[in-house]
Amino acid sequence: MPEQLAFAIEVFLNGLMSGVLYALVALGFVLIYKASGIFNFAQGVMALFAAMTLVGIQNGQVPFSHLINAILGTHIHHFGWHIHSVLAIAMTVLVMIALAWAVQKFVFRYLVGQEPIILFMATIGLAYFLEGFADLMWGSEIKTLDVCLTANACLPQGINLAIDETTYNWFGYGFFIDNLDITATIVAIILVIALVAFSQYTKQGRAMRAVADDHQAALSVGISLNFIWVLVWSVAGFVALVAGIMWGAKSGVQFSLSLIALKALPVLMLGGFTSIPGAIVGGLIIGVGEKLFEFWVGPLVGGATENWFAYVLALVFLVFRPQGLFGEKIIERV
Amino acid sequence: MLYREAGDFKTSYSADNQTFPIKFDRLGYYTALIIAFLVIPFIINDYWANAIFLPFLIYAIAALGLNILVGYCGQVSLGTGGFMAVGAYACYKLMTSMPEVNIFFHVIISGGITAAVCVVFGLPSLRIKGFYLAVATLAAQFFLVWLFNRVAWFYNYSASGQINAPERTVFGIEVTGPNTEAWATYLFCLVFLVASALIARNLTRGMAGRKWMAIRDMDIAAEIIGVNPLKAKISAFAVSGFFVGISGALFFSVYLGAVEVGEVFGINKSFLVLFMIIIGGLGSIFGSFAGAAFLVLLPVVLKVVGVDWLGWPTDIVAHLQLVIVGALIVLFLILEPHGLAQLWRVTKQKLRLWPFPH
Numbered sequence: 001m002p003e004q005l006a007f008a009i010e011v012f013l014n015g016l017m018s019g020v021l022y023a024l025v026a027l028g029f030v031l032i033y034k035a036s037g038i039f040n041f042a043q044g045v046m047a048l049f050a051a052m053t054l055v056g057i058q059n060g061q062v063p064f065s066h067l068i069n070a071i072l073g074t075h076i077h078h079f080g081w082h083i084h085s086v087l088a089i090a091m092t093v094l095v096m097i098a099l100a101w102a103v104q105k106f107v108f109r110y111l112v113g114q115e116p117i118i119l120f121m122a123t124i125g126l127a128y129f130l131e132g133f134a135d136l137m138w139g140s141e142i143k144t145l146d147v148c149l150t151a152n153a154c155l156p157q158g159i160n161l162a163i164d165e166t167t168y169n170w171f172g173y174g175f176f177i178d179n180l181d182i183t184a185t186i187v188a189i190i191l192v193i194a195l196v197a198f199s200q201y202t203k204q205g206r207a208m209r210a211v212a213d214d215h216q217a218a219l220s221v222g223i224s225l226n227f228i229w230v231l232v233w234s235v236a237g238f239v240a241l242v243a244g245i246m247w248g249a250k251s252g253v254q255f256s257l258s259l260i261a262l263k264a265l266p267v268l269m270l271g272g273f274t275s276i277p278g279a280i281v282g283g284l285i286i287g288v289g290e291k292l293f294e295f296w297v298g299p300l301v302g303g304a305t306e307n308w309f310a311y312v313l314a315l316v317f318l319v320f321r322p323q324g325l326f327g328e329k330i331i332e333r334v
Numbered sequence: 335m336l337y338r339e340a341g342d343f344k345t346s347y348s349a350d351n352q353t354f355p356i357k358f359d360r361l362g363y364y365t366a367l368i369i370a371f372l373v374i375p376f377i378i379n380d381y382w383a384n385a386i387f388l389p390f391l392i393y394a395i396a397a398l399g400l401n402i403l404v405g406y407c408g409q410v411s412l413g414t415g416g417f418m419a420v421g422a423y424a425c426y427k428l429m430t431s432m433p434e435v436n437i438f439f440h441v442i443i444s445g446g447i448t449a450a451v452c453v454v455f456g457l458p459s460l461r462i463k464g465f466y467l468a469v470a471t472l473a474a475q476f477f478l479v480w481l482f483n484r485v486a487w488f489y490n491y492s493a494s495g496q497i498n499a500p501e502r503t504v505f506g507i508e509v510t511g512p513n514t515e516a517w518a519t520y521l522f523c524l525v526f527l528v529a530s531a532l533i534a535r536n537l538t539r540g541m542a543g544r545k546w547m548a549i550r551d552m553d554i555a556a557e558i559i560g561v562n563p564l565k566a567k568i569s570a571f572a573v574s575g576f577f578v579g580i581s582g583a584l585f586f587s588v589y590l591g592a593v594e595v596g597e598v599f600g601i602n603k604s605f606l607v608l609f610m611i612i613i614g615g616l617g618s619i620f621g622s623f624a625g626a627a628f629l630v631l632l633p634v635v636l637k638v639v640g641v642d643w644l645g646w647p648t649d650i651v652a653h654l655q656l657v658i659v660g661a662l663i664v665l666f667l668i669l670e671p672h673g674l675a676q677l678w679r680v681t682k683q684k685l686r687l688w689p690f691p692h
Contacts, residue, residue: 038530039465048666059689066649066650067650068649070644070646070647070650071646097683107664107668110668111667111668114408114667114671116464116465117408117464117465117468118667118671120410120465120468121608121663121667122668124605124608124609124659124663125609125659125661125662125663125664125667126660126664127658127660128605128657128659128660128663129656129657129659129663129664130658130660132653132654132655132656132657132658132659132660133656133657135649135653135656136650136653136654136657140653141650172496184452211607224488236385262601265469265472266469266473268469269466269469269470296681301484304480304484305478305480305620307476307479308473308476308477308480311469311470311473311476311477312473312477314469314470314473315337315470315473318458318460318461318462318470319458319461319468322461322462322463322466
C-alpha cells in the first residue's frame with residue numbers, strides 16, 4: 001500500500017477518534033436543548049468544573065483554600081488523604097447533581113418562557129460564573145488527571161502497540177493510534193447505549209422525552225417539569241464529567257478544556273440541535289474533516305486550520321440546510 | 335420637580351421631534367458634553383486615561399455597533415473580536431502604506447473596510463437565525479484571527495507577528511505612538527464616540543432603525559408589511575461593522591499601540607462587548623454607554639478593593655471578577671432583561687411624578 005494512502009487512512013482514523021470526543025461534548029448540549037429549549041453554552045465549562053472537582057476530591061484538596069488563605073491568612077491546602085477514583089467519581093456525580101439543582105433553582109426557574117436567545121446569553125453568564133467558581137474552588141493551575149481502578153490499572157496512555165504491530169504486519173505501515181482515544185470511543189459507545197436505554201425503557205427517561213416533545217402536554221399528564229429539568233441537567237452534568245475525564249486525561253485539566261465546548265458547537269450545527277444521532281454523526285464528520293483538511297490543505301495555507309475549519313464547514317453547510325443534517329424542520333408562522 | 339415636560343412648549347415640528355424632549359435631559363446632555371470636552375482634558379492624567387477613559391470611549395463605540403446589530407436588529411453576533419481585529423489591521427495597513435494621509439481618515443476607512451467584511455459574514459443571516467447564526471458568527475471570529483495570525487502580509491512580515499502603531503499626528507499633535515499626551519488621545523477618541531453616538535441615535539429613530547426593530551420583533555411579519563429583510567439585515571451588519579471597525583482601529587492605534595491578534599481580539603473580547611450591551615441594555619444607545627462604563631470600571635474597582643485594600647493575590651481577584659460578571663449577567667437577565675438603561679428609564683418615569691406621586 002502506498003505510504004501516502006496509509007498515512008491518509010491513519011489521519012482518517014485519528015479524526016474519527018477525536019470526532020467521538022467532540023460528539024461526547026455535543027451530546028450534553030443536545031440533551032438539555034431537547035428537554036428545555038436551552039442552548040447550554042456552559043457545557044464545556046461544566047466539563048472543566050467536573051474534571052477539576054474530580055482531581056480536587058482525589059487529591060484531598062480543601063475547596064476554596066486559596067480564598068480562605070487570603071481572607072484568614074492561614075496556610076491550608078490539603079486534607080492529606082487520597083481518595084480512590086471510583087469513590088471520587090461518585091462524589092463528583094453528586095456535586096454535578098447539586099450543581100444541576102442549583103442551576104435550575106436559582107437561574108432557569110426564573111427564566112421560563114423567555115426567548116431562547118435570552119436563555120442562551122444566560123448560559124454564557126453561567127459559563128463565566130462556573131469558570132471563576134471552579135478556579136476559586138480548586139485553584140487555576142494545570143492539574144494532571146489519573147483515573148485508576150487499582151494501583152496499576154489506570155486509564156491507558158500513549159500509542160497502542162498491538163495495532164501498530166498488526167497493521168505493520170498487514171500493510172507494512174504501523175498505524176499510530178492513541179490508547180486513550182480507543183478507550184474514549186468505547187466509553188462513548190457505552191454512554192450512548194446507556195442514554196438510549198435510559199430514555200427508552202425507564203419511567204424517568206420517558207418523562208424526559210415527553211417533556212422534550214411538548215411541555216404543556218407533559219405537564220397535563222402529571223410530569224413535574226422542575227424535576228425533569230433537574231434530571232436533564234444532572235444527566236448533562238454526568239456526560240460533562242465523562243467528557244471532562246477523557247479530555248482531562250488527554251491534555252491535562254486546565255482552562256483550555258472549556259474551549260472544547262466551542263468545538264462542539266459546529267458539530268451541533270451540522271448534526272442539528274435536536275438529534276442525538278446527529279450529534280454523533282456531526283462529531284465524526286467534523287473530526288475527520290478537520291484532520292483531513294489540515295493534512296491536505298493545511299500545509300498550503302500555513303497550518304493550524306483546525307481552529308476555524310469546523311466553523312466554516314458548518315457555516316457553508318447551514319446555508320444549504322438551515323436545520324442541520326438530522327434536525328427537525330424549522331417551521332415559522334406569523 | 336425639575337424633571338417635567340410641563341411648561342416646555344414645542345412650537346415647531348423639529349422641536350417636537352428632538353432627541354431629548356425634556357428640558358432637564360437636554361441640559362444634562364449639554365452639561366455632559368461640556369464636561370467631556372472642556373473639563374476632563376485639562377485634568378486628565380495618564381493613569382486615568384489608560385485605565386478608564388480610553389477603554390471606556392473605545393468600548394462604548396464597539397458596544398454601540400454591536401447594540402445596533404443585536405439590540406435593534408436582533409441578529410446575535412459573537413464575532414465582535416474578529417471584526418475589531420479587521421478594523422485594527424486595516425488601520426495598520428493604511429497607516430503604514432499611506433503615511434501622508436491623516437490618521438483621522440484611516441480610522442474612518444478602516445470602519446468602512448470592516449463594514450464590508452461584516453456584510454460578507456452577515457450574508458448567512460438571511461438563511462439562518464437565532465443561535466445558529468450566533469454560532470455561525472463564531473466562524474468569523476476564529477477565521478479572521480487565524481488569518482491575521484498566519485498571513486504575513488497583514489503584519490508587514492514583521493518578525494514578531496505583532497503590529498505596532500507608528501507615530502501619527504492630528505493638527506500637529508501626536509495621537510498615536512509612544513510619545514502621546516493623555517488629553518490628545520482622549521479627545522481623539524471622544525470625537526469618534528460622540529459622532530458615532532449621534533449617527534447611531536439618529537439612525538435608530540429613523541426609518542432604518544424602525545425596519546431593524548421590525549425584523550428583530552418578527553422577521554416574517556416584517557417582510558409581509560414590506561420591510562426588505564435582505565436590505566434591513568445587511569444594512570444592520572454594515573453599520574454595526576463600521577462602528578466596531580472604528581473601535582478596533584482606535585483600540586489598536588491609540589490605546590494599545592501594539593497588538594498580538596490572538597491575545598487582544600480573541601473570543602473573550604466578543605463576549606465582553608456582548609456583556610456590555612446585555613448589562614447596559616439591549617436596544618438602547620444610553621445602555622451601550624452604561625454597559626461599557628460598568629464593565630470597564632468593575633475590574634478597576636475590584637482591583638483597588640481586592641488587591642490594594644485587602645491585599646489578596648491578583649489571581650483570586652481575577653477569578654472573583656469572573657464569578658461576579660457571570661452572576662451579574664444572569665441576574666440582569668432575570669431581574670431586568672433591558673439592563674441599566676431600563677433602570678434609568680424607570681427612574682426617569684418616577685422623577686416625573688416626584689415628589690407628588692398621585
